[in-house]
Amino acid sequence: MSSMLTVCNTGSTPTFVTKNRAEVLDLTLCTNHMSHSVTNWKVHKDTSFSDHRLITFQVDREYSTHPSHYRNVRNATWDKYVVHLDKSLSEIPHKLPTTYSVVVERAISSAFECSCRLVMRSSTRRQSWWSAELTSLRKLAKRSHKKALRSKSASDWSASKEATRAYKAKIRSSKRASWRKFCSEVNNLPAAMRLHRVLKGSKSHQIGSLRKPNGEFTSTPGEALNVLFDAHFPDDVNISHRHQNTDPSLVLEDDDLETRIVTEDRVREAIKSFDPYKSAGLDKIYPILLQRGIDILVPHLKNLYSSSLKMGHVPSRWNEAKVVFPSKPEKEDYTSAKSPT
Structure with a gap:
């Protein structure tokens, strides 16, 4: 109560799962005035390629921050x-x-x-670094993880870890190659400024x-x-109402001054x-x-x-x-x- 935060977790589904442990370790926190807006909190049992499972929730607001249509x-x-x-x-x-x-x-x-x-x-955007090989490695990692959850054998868990490790390593190498290609194609000032902001980390x-x-x-x-x-x-004081009326002190006495400015x-x-x-x-x-x-x-x-x-x-x-x-x-x-x- 002193921190004005509320725990949004519901149910007892484990959020952290390994071959010998299954516990609720992850918490979703929000401020008190937002707690009523957080709904559909859920722990997904699909493979997240991590010991921590994927958690999703919905924030109900009166407005949309990302319009579905644009010009x-x-x-x-x-x-x-x-x-x-x-x-x-x-x-x-x-x-x-x-x-x-x-x-x-x-x-x-x-x-x-x-x-x-x-x-x-568009709700989806294809990443430039994604490839067919990554799709294949992701499918293999998911199959290995599901098999390890069913069998609970040490060999299957080792195979799952190895498949996940290979998938993540390929993602890192693909991102590095894509980043090098992007940097090599920077040939004008606006693109260089965007790259500078990314490297600087300004937000x-x-x-x-x-x-x-x-x-x-x-x-x-x-x-x-x-x-x-x-x-x-x-x-x-009363700045929100000041613009509604003309300020006499700002009226120009020289009738020709505004035409010259x-x-x-x-x-x-x-x-x-x-x-x-x-x-x-x-x-x-x-x-x-x-x-x-x-x-x-x-x-x-x-x-x-x-x-x-x-x-x-x-x-x-x-x-x-x-x-x-x-x-x-x-x-x-x-x-x-x-x-x-």
């Missing part, structure tokens, strides 16, 4: 995209920046959906339990977000500077969508930025962001609210 922006029909975008933005009255930004965003998204078909996300961290100022730990994602908010914005040439230059297939934000708009429709979008974006600057009004959509928690070298403790960047 590949590289396969979009750009002529169709431009035509639909031009039609959607042909007659838009000049309104407040918030309304204007929503209309432009929806026009881009709608044009993309009409020009790029929805495809099913993003999800928000977990954070330590509160009183020493206790958060138990829900919402509570963790509140701790982060209080740590990074200690003096900012925001020009179509500058907007066009900024759009062209993006990497075409850079990851999209929360609006799911890739830079290539702006670049392909640049002649149509530049006048609207110029008006939008000018209006926002002149009125001192930031569209509510622009106040939303996706926060990533990168790892830091030789840092293992991420329970402090000051750790995320």
Whole structure:
């Protein structure tokens, strides 16, 4: 109870099995607020190529982290995209920046959906290092293990261990050969950067339990977000409502200043500077969508930025962001609210 963790194991099926032992050694733990979401906990009796048996369970959530369908922006029909975008933005009255930004965003998204078909996300992906020999060795290891479980003889257990050892050795050699081939084919900067990130081991961290100022730990994602908010914005009150109204102190007194700061040439230059297939934000708009429709979008974006600057009004959509928690070298403790960047 003091650690706020719950054991998810059910039943008494052994999780660790050898020729002379069968015990429950493996535990599945989760936080208290997630315990009701963990269902169908099960120990599989199939060969796992280890003394520890495979354990699976299901986490019931209200959302799916991996949508079953997606659109590949590289396969979009750009002529169709431009035509639909031009039609959607042909007659838009000049309104407040918030309304204007929503209309432009929806026009881009709608044009993309009409020009790029929805495809099913594959649930399986063949590994480049897999081979027919590995398939044969895996079948042999499974047969040997099942035979050893039935007979319980020392000779059959030795044969099972030897078959499993040969199978794992072949996996390691195949992975090494595939990795060498991949490294030898790196011939451009983007591929080299991806390889560098893999070797460096950098990864993003999800928000977990954070330590509160009183020493206790958060138990829900919402509570963790509140701790982060209080740590990074200690003096900012009612920030969630600030974008809803225009701030008079930000209104420009010079009527021509926004026209000198925001020009179509500058907007066009900024759009062209993006990497075409850079990851999209929360609006799911890739830079290539702006670049392909640049002649149509530049006048609207110029008006939008000018209006926002002149009125001192930031569209509510622009106040939303996706926060990533990168790892830091030789840092293992991420329970402090000051750790995320």
